[in-house]
């Protein structure tokens with residue numbers, strides 16, 4: 001198994017460039033390097049769902065999670081995002097890190113078709129939470145992710161929505177496990193944020209893509 005120390009992964013991810021002019025309506029908050037490194041380290045070391053696997057990153061932004069997956073030995077990681085400006089930064093990051101196991105696709109995740117069903121082993125994402133006139137976007141991303149994944153989906157969701165997410169998982173007959181509860185500090189990147197950063201509670205969840213029989 002590919003061995004990279006957690007600290008080493010985090011310090012590499014600190015070199016990833018993020019959104020230059022974040023778009024509020026697209027909820028463009030980068031995953032902090034510390035959180036991204038902890039998530040990916042766990043997915044790799046505890047569940048072995050990255051190395052030599054095909055990985056999709058939905059709402060990849062500037063590529064924080066994709067780049068970390070590629071470093072941990074993903075066979076191929078494909079990032080999907082609607083925003084061309086974010087993908088341009090992602091592309092620059094990929095060139096700077098000299099990674100060859102990454103692709104990216106500009107598209108609306110809501111329009112990914114059924115023909116891509118079970119195309120990836122693993123899906124990772126920090127989806128929009130659906131709080132900016134895009135209610136339900138988190139669940140939409142999750143549903144799409146579960147269609148694309150053969151094995152598992154790893155995602156971040158606001159802790160306050162846990163019951164709702166559990167209800168959806170039950171409805172779709174998928175097993176979900178809250179791996180960690182995180183304090184997610186959103187930097188004050190938007191004008192309406194008066195404080196320097198705002199802490200929100202977020203669940204890091206693993207969903208098994210295999211359907212439960214009963």
Ligand SMILES: C[S@@+](CC[C@H](N)C(=O)[O-])C[C@H]1O[C@@H](n2cnc3c(N)ncnc32)[C@H](O)[C@@H]1O
Nearest residue numbers: 026029030031059060061064081082108109126
């Ligand atoms: C919270 S950010 C996460 C960015 C990146 N994954 C990271 O971890 O740093 C959510 C991302 O979803 C993208 N996004 C929002 N709505 C989308 C949609 N309908 N289809 C595809 N991407 C979308 C945004 O452009 C943004 O990059």
